Amino acid sequence: MHRLPEACSPAADYFCRMMFESLIRPAVQAAFHELYGKHLGDDAVVLQSTRKEFSGDLTLVVFGLAKLAGTSPDAVGKAIAEHLAIRVPEVKACNLVKGFLNIELHDSAWMEALFTWMQESEPYRTSSAAFDTSHPVLVEYSSPNTNKPLHLGHIRNNLLGFSVAELLKAVHTPVTKVNLINDRGIHICKSMLAWLKQGNGETPESSGMKGDHLVGKYYVEFDRMYKAEISQLTAEGKSEEEAKRDAPSMVEARELLLKWEAGDQPTVELWKKMNAWVYTGFESTYARLGVDFDTFYYESETYLLGKSIVQDGLDRGVFYRKEDGSVWVDLTDEGLDHKLLLRGDGTSVYITQDLGTAKQRYDETGFSKLIYVVGNEQDYHFKVLKLILKKLGFSWWDSLVHLSYNMVDLPSGKMKSREGTVVDADELMQEMVDEAARITRELGKIDDFSSDEARELYETIGLGALKYFILKVDPEKRMLFNPEESIDFNGHTGPFIQYTYARIRSVLRKAASMEQFADAKHTDPRSQKSVHEKERELVMALLRYRESLEEAAGRFSPAVMANYAYELAKVFNSFYHECPIVDQAQPDTTRFRVMLCTLTAGNLLASLSLLGIRVPERM
């Protein structure tokens, strides 16, 4: 295959790199130099894939070139087109439409690209200089409080964290998934207090409730008592503020917290007992969701970290002490405010701990990135955290990434735990699985499945629908969930992609059972003489896997991968509908198509596993 000398890159392996960077761009640069005597920078060559209403594969936008050449877009386009037609054998045809040069490549060029990709030892992963693979990346996600069960907001957090970690692994970054459990503080004391007062010794065993739900029940119970006390106190003439402060429940909860901090035995025992219930509950929720962690941290063990950093900053004059003994940092020169780092009594606040854990983790791992998957209500917090680290002179301050995601809204507005308007994670997963079961039975395609196989399938589909629904939306975007309308199983959904996969597997089973096609998946695409339009589209979609992966990993956005999988499934379905795959009368075409099916199945499987979504062999 002919190449311009400077374009001889062994890494030329997929759509973007192969066709744009290694082939067309250098050719355009050479043409421009020859025609106008000027060298074009890489950025000056604007290439995009051709819109489907025009014929061609790649499109060169020539407006910028016209300006540089000092002539009309038409003239430049025509001149470059002629040059490409002569010099680049992969180019089959060019057409110029209003300043857009559409370039069509020979089928053989695409088949060559496909073959190159197929030869790779790890086609579903990619190496790129854009990612630092020599140091680990820490992804902290989930990080629940231990006073209530997980809800839909946590699901978004967990799916995002898990998927981002998988995406980074797929670009060869060593990843550690971290869960920092907030197991201490006033919130768990509230549950403890309510349980002491109203619980009558109730346990998960005695009540048959999942541990996290049981503890959550007493958290709600606390709030009920507290509210009743407030309204009584205000009725007695106290102000709202006084009432909130003096309500006996709150006073007792605070006492409980002090006892805990003092290491009071019965309090610590109760705390351990109730947290253990919660962990058992969380474990099963995590297991069903399919997320996992490499390291667990507990705030009860880390909340004192950071004090020495504050002292250090104080010694060096980066922080200052007020008369009451509290320690502050002045961030007004960064456009922010003053921020408290240590209370007057020497106890720490949230950010103190974060300073401590960040430094500890850096010292232990030398991370290239520390990614916090935390809701956008903490944008300010992380901005401050980074600036403080910067002021302290830590070179790695900018390696902290706040992967900020937006809220999940209900039609009625924001979810509020205290008002009971939350969508419970366990319930939601069960509803999705039930719905999957209902639809599957209705369609009656798996009547020969054993009950275990069927259960497994419902789980795969139900959770696939839920995960896809959440991950297809960009993290930064607010998303709406309507519990009244169950999540769709048709159209742009997880089950649509799973279904596409299952259909491919079915065809592949059929082909594999036929002697002459048993090894068709290894067919060399370069031997294919005529290529159907749908086959061509499919090949191009297959070759887009890696640039999608890199974009998704680079932007920390599983949504990019989700949309890629959908695009590929759509292209495949169109191909499937139009092109008979297994046809004994046309063995060569069959072998080629079976190979395309194999690659498509592999791509879909890989894409969905990056999202934590499983695929079924049949559905």
Added chain:
RNA sequence: GAUUCCGUAGCUCAGUUGGAUAGAGCAUCUGCCUUCUAAGCAGACGGUCGGGCGUUCGAAUCGCCCCGGAAUCGCCA
């Protein structure tokens, strides 16, 4: 009040170095199962990209000003 984020079809969402007539799905309507799974395919309908001004050959995308929504501005986490 200040800061940040968001506003794309009736609904849910794509659309990131600024590029062609702004795309999907759902919903509504029309076709396609005796042929590898119809959870599918093909098509119709649906838009002042919140509004205005500006920069540009070209703006959903960049800048400024409004309107609407959200979050934050705690010795909470």
